[in-house]
Each structure stands twice: as C-alpha cells, then as structure tokens.
Amino acid sequence: MNIYAFPPLAWALEIGYQFLHWLSAALTPLAGGASAGLAVIVLTIVVRMLLIPVGLSQVRGEIGRARIAPQLKELQRKHGKNPQLLSEKTLALYKSEGISMFAGIGPALLQTPVLMVVYGLFVLGQIGGHSNSLLEAGFGGAPLGQSLIQLISTGGFLAGGWIYLAVIAVILLVAELNRRRAARLSLLGQSPDTAALPGSGTLNRMLPWLAYLTAVTAVFVPLAAALYLMTTTVWTIVERALLRRVLTPHPGPEPLPA
Structure with missing residues (x-):
C-alpha cells in the first residue's frame, strides 16, 4: 500500500511540489544550482514560524514544570511507595498550576506530516501523474533525493559526502547542547522534565539522549x-533560548533601605 496515494497526502504532495518549484525558481538568481536545497530550508523556516504559538506554549509549560520541580520532589519523597497516590497528587498539582505535562510534544507532532511530504517529494518518481523533476536537483554536490547510505553505495561520497557530514554534525552539536543543558538543570534540581509520574524516571534520563536519534535518522x-x-533542530534550540529569556520571570530590584 502506497501511503502517498491517500488523498490528503497526495494533495499535500502536489501543493508542496508546486511550492518548492516556485520557491526554487525564485531563489535561482541568488543560489544557482543550490536553489532547491535552499528552498527546503526556507520551507522549514516558514513551517516553524507558523508553529511559534506552539513553541510559546511549550516554553511556558517548561518554565512551569521547572517552577514546581521542588513540589514534585516533595511528592516523590512523601508518596514514592504508593505509585497510585503519587500519580493522583502529581496530576492534581499540574492541574492546579495550569501546566500541561505534554506541551513539549506539540511541535514534533505537528511537523510530522510536513516531514512526510518533504520525504515523499524526494523519493517518489511521479507526483500527481507527472514526473518528479525535484529528484534531479542537488545541493553541495550531492543529490537531494539520495541518502548518505545511498551516496556511499553508489560511490559518490567523495563528491558530495561533505554536505551530509556537515548536516549531521550540526544536528549532533545541537543534541549535545540540549543534553548538557538538561544535565545542568538536573544537578541544580530545576529540570522541567522531573515529572513525578511513576516510572517516568527512566524515560526522563533517556530523553536528553533521544535527540541523537535525529542524527541517525x-x-x-x-x-x-x-x-x-x-x-x-537549529530553529528549536534558538527559539527556546530566546523565549526562555523573554518568558522567564526575573526578580525586580531590591527596595532601597528607608
């Protein structure tokens, strides 16, 4: 079964195809043969700009979870031997503080259909009954429609492998920065991911490392x-840093002595 034959995805593919063609043509005077790759980057930025409200919700939730981290630890201390009561108390605390436990997954879920469309645009030979000319486009000496594994198997790594390595290196750098921040917050007892639901400890320890799976992908x-x-990935880390700076409450100046 071809999932891209499903009408909503088929329509999204055709719209994405036409948009990338138009954007690539508009960027050609500036980027030349790299215009199609640059168009993908611009498309990603447009998508992330549309998701800024979701990012705001995500960072507000993160700040809120960090704020109640001491209370969560106290609940764990008091009710750690009673998982059901701990879960009830934790959910009640989140509800009373107006904090969503799942705000962080919004951007990833909402981007999944877009990533599926981008993937389809560069693997399918035909889109909407016509040949897919995007497969002929390249970026940095490598074809946009080939993976690093395919490039190595066809012997083209020396010509265009550097661009894959650069992309993967950037993703790994961002993953490491996120892991270090999570470790630092954990040491300070301020980690927003110390959700006290029973069994969440192992998951929370794994979360900082899951970002490395993006590089594998x-x-x-x-x-x-x-x-x-x-x-x-780069947008996410920059957006979160800026929003944290704007949304995190800062203590005001101390009053002058009378």
Missing part, C-alpha cells in the same frame, strides 16, 4: 529531509 533519509531535520 539523517543518515538514512534523502538529503532534502536531512536538511529539514537540521533546520528545524
């Missing part, structure tokens, strides 16, 4: 999809 998907992953 980038090895196996077409270069166009890897560019999307890289751009959205």
Whole structure:
C-alpha cells in the first residue's frame, strides 16, 4: 500500500511540489544550482514560524514544570511507595498550576506530516501523474533525493559526502547542547522534565539522549529531509533560548533601605 496515494497526502504532495518549484525558481538568481536545497530550508523556516504559538506554549509549560520541580520532589519523597497516590497528587498539582505535562510534544507532532511530504517529494518518481523533476536537483554536490547510505553505495561520497557530514554534525552539536543543558538543570534540581509520574524516571534520563536519534535518522533519509531535520533542530534550540529569556520571570530590584 502506497501511503502517498491517500488523498490528503497526495494533495499535500502536489501543493508542496508546486511550492518548492516556485520557491526554487525564485531563489535561482541568488543560489544557482543550490536553489532547491535552499528552498527546503526556507520551507522549514516558514513551517516553524507558523508553529511559534506552539513553541510559546511549550516554553511556558517548561518554565512551569521547572517552577514546581521542588513540589514534585516533595511528592516523590512523601508518596514514592504508593505509585497510585503519587500519580493522583502529581496530576492534581499540574492541574492546579495550569501546566500541561505534554506541551513539549506539540511541535514534533505537528511537523510530522510536513516531514512526510518533504520525504515523499524526494523519493517518489511521479507526483500527481507527472514526473518528479525535484529528484534531479542537488545541493553541495550531492543529490537531494539520495541518502548518505545511498551516496556511499553508489560511490559518490567523495563528491558530495561533505554536505551530509556537515548536516549531521550540526544536528549532533545541537543534541549535545540540549543534553548538557538538561544535565545542568538536573544537578541544580530545576529540570522541567522531573515529572513525578511513576516510572517516568527512566524515560526522563533517556530523553536528553533521544535527540541523537535525529542524527541517525539523517543518515538514512534523502538529503532534502536531512536538511529539514537540521533546520528545524537549529530553529528549536534558538527559539527556546530566546523565549526562555523573554518568558522567564526575573526578580525586580531590591527596595532601597528607608
């Protein structure tokens, strides 16, 4: 079964195809043969701009979870031997503080259909009954429709492998920065991911490392999809840093002595 034959995805593919063609043509005077790859990057930025309200909700939730982290630890201390009561108390605390436990997954879920479309645009031979000319496009000497594994198997790594390595290196750098921040917050007892639901400890320890799976994924998907992953990863870390700076409450100046 071809999932891309499903009408909503088929329509999204055709719209994405036409949009990338138009954007690539508009960027050609500036980027030349790299215009299609640059168009994918611009598309990613447009998608992330549309998701800024979701990012705001995500960072507000993160700040809220960090604020109640001491209370969560106290609940764990008091009710750690009673998982059901601990779960009830934890959910009640989140509800009373107006904090969503799942705000962080919004951007990832909402981007999944877009990533599927970008993937399809650079693996399918035909879209909407016509040949897919995007497969002929390249970026940095590598074809946008080939993965790093495919490039190595066809002997083209020396010509265009550097761009894959650069993309993967950027994703790994962002993953490491996220892991270090999570470790630092954990040491300070301020980690927003110390959710006290029973059994969440192992998951919370794994979360900082899951970002590295994006780099693994980038090895196996077409270069166009890897560019999307890289751009959205960089956007996420920059967006979160800026929003944390804006949304985190800062203590005001101490009053002058009378």
